[in-house]
Amino acid sequence: MNFPLKPAPHTKVGNRHEDIVATVIKAALFVAVWAIYNRFMVFGIETAAHVALMILVACTASTIAHLGFHMAMDALEKKSFTSFKERIAPYKHKIRTGETVVTGLILALAMQPTAHLYVVAIVAIFAEIIGKLIYGGYGQNIFNPVAVGLIFNALTFGGTVLTVGYLPDIITQPTPLAALTTANWIMTPQELANYFANTGGIINMFLGTVPGSVGETSRLALLVALGYMCYKKVADWVTPIFYMGTVYVIMLVYGFIIGAGFWYPVAHLLTGGIVFGAVFLASDPITTPINRQGKVIFAVGLAMFTLLIRLTASPTEGVAFSILLMNMLTPLIDSKTANVTTENTNKKIRSSAIAFAIATVVVIGFTVLTQL
């Protein structure tokens, strides 16, 4: 009996490509379900339904974009197929593994629940094609497709205030992030306490029963999703935790300088997309550095840019912008950390510490300068 000759590996351990995609989708779905339930409990059935529709539309749109793009490519390359079945076979596999919906799903979670459905569709299609497919698809893209979509959304539709007719007013209330911006970020402990009281309290902000993007508000759900992805070894905890940790520490120092007290960094972590960005964007292995040392540097740099943008420029989409910035630096970080991972541990700790110190000084120095 003859056997086909194939190279090693003859065995497989751990995640397969499909498992990775499936795990991310499960984590994102958990956040999505939580978000819908949250909206239902706080704002009522219409908001919840709209959020659910947004997610559905985004997934459908990115799937259509994905398939359409590949079919167009096939047509351009004049590939010939003997049957329709053969033509759709590769796409069937992609749909089954969920590769086509993952961008749309996460994107929908990052958008404001006030977005029109057609905007969601356009943004999802843009993210799928420009953010991912034109680079050659999964694994080849240098920019995080979700961040690309968010920036596109901000630049194209961000200026217009979108109100969806049937939504209750509550949803157009200022988000905690907007409230924090209005207060010009600098607060005394008293102001901070008032702020938390006005936005519904720390607990509610942690649970997510406050206005904000679809999936961003519930930090609890996001942390559970992160825990799940790390447990399944799909995400490395280093980037998200170092990112949030750096934000926390820099803001703690800053809070002491301006006299805002111990809870000041918490206000930053509980507003905007920092936790969401940490869990779903910074943990994405494709567009972030591949080894631990690079991940630490990436996370620290990401925190620096996020805070700079947040404190001195536009508060919204600061996370997405800084993700794209750091994505650009990823190949550089990768080549600078090309070494044997078990060697020179002290040097690695030192370089990480220096990166951290630079980030702190830059953020605080720049912010204080602009305040003068």
Place this chain on the structure above:
Amino acid sequence: MGFFSGQNCIKLDMQKTLTNSKPVSEYTPKLVAIPLKNMAFEDFTTHVNVGDVVKIGTKLATGNDHNKLPLFSSVSGTVTAIEKRDHISLKKTNHIIIENDFKDEKELLFDPVEDILSFTGDEIKKHMKDAGVLGLSGSGTPTFTKFRNTKNVTSILINAIEDEQFITADEYNITTYPALLAKGALTLLKAADAKECVIVIRESNKEGFEKLSAILGDFQEIKITKMPDIYPMGFERTLIKKIWDKTFKVLPIEAGVISTNVSTVIEFARTLTNALPLYERVITLAGDGFINQQNVKVRIGTILSDIVAEMGGYAAGVPKNARLVHGGPLRGSAVITDNLSVTPVTNGFVCIANAEHEQSPCSRCGACIRHCPAGLQPIQIIGAFKLKNKETLKQLGADKCIECGVCSFVCSSFIDVSDNAKKAKAFTLQK
């Protein structure tokens, strides 16, 4: 293990229970084909012609180099042909075909003695050479070459780890012949004039550990050390570093250690006892491609397809999408046919019914980096290798690859990472 380097190994389900709990079958074939080849070496002078009658232990051929490696018949019967056949190395190789007359007549190498411990060191070494004892772990090195110069040798390492998935041939030998193992260890100590002998065994091989400890209680110079169930663990380099904290460049003897495989020691003790060369061994048939996964005792030179037919055949659907591997799935190599004969270094065959994997582009999951025992970044090495960038390759330590294959097993995209890492290593080392 460290923050920057990841875990440097993989925890594996070794899947040993598939075969280690089942009884061992015995199969004596009608015909054996003894390959005139040991590893890459195939320059042999034959001493028999077609039509000759041979016995178990009759010398069939001798190697034409300074090792003078002898090959023996594993059955009694008649030589029917000397012809080229498929070999596990994938190259056509000369084989001596012998038809078994089932009389099992034997030709002894020397006069057996009452107690093999009465042999002197030189006698032991002489028998080791004359019986053509080989490293049975897969290396195929004639064992006596390790004992040529034993001046600096202080310790003997007996590797009973068997860190391969599925394969339990060593485990069977340990649990069945602990007494032979002890005796073999003592003779090796004598041959090398060494002081201590360490047997390393897998943590999960509890039965083997108990049986060995019970016997070894009387011998001060033999110690058993348990090692955790991770891969890679059975590499000489890893073990010698762990046990004695010593390193070496090429051969363990530089660190004063002679390292052997456990089955080699047991079979050598048997050879000294019954004055016959290795003519049968236990091999493991495992993997879902076989209907019966179990250990089988077979003669050297038995043809695999005969064994499989005797053991119940292949599962439905084989060989479409299947893969047949000589050795375990971790370090073994795929073969293209089952018309192959069992060699002394064959510890088993694994047949995986569905090994169809679709390769996808690297998803940068980092698994290869987290698990590389040498602390390398395999995917970065491949990238630099594609660009033929020697500078970066050196920086990445491409020459430190231990060729363990871990990066390929863990790759989520089924890329042949280790294959390329090996090539990159060769490229980096070349002047």
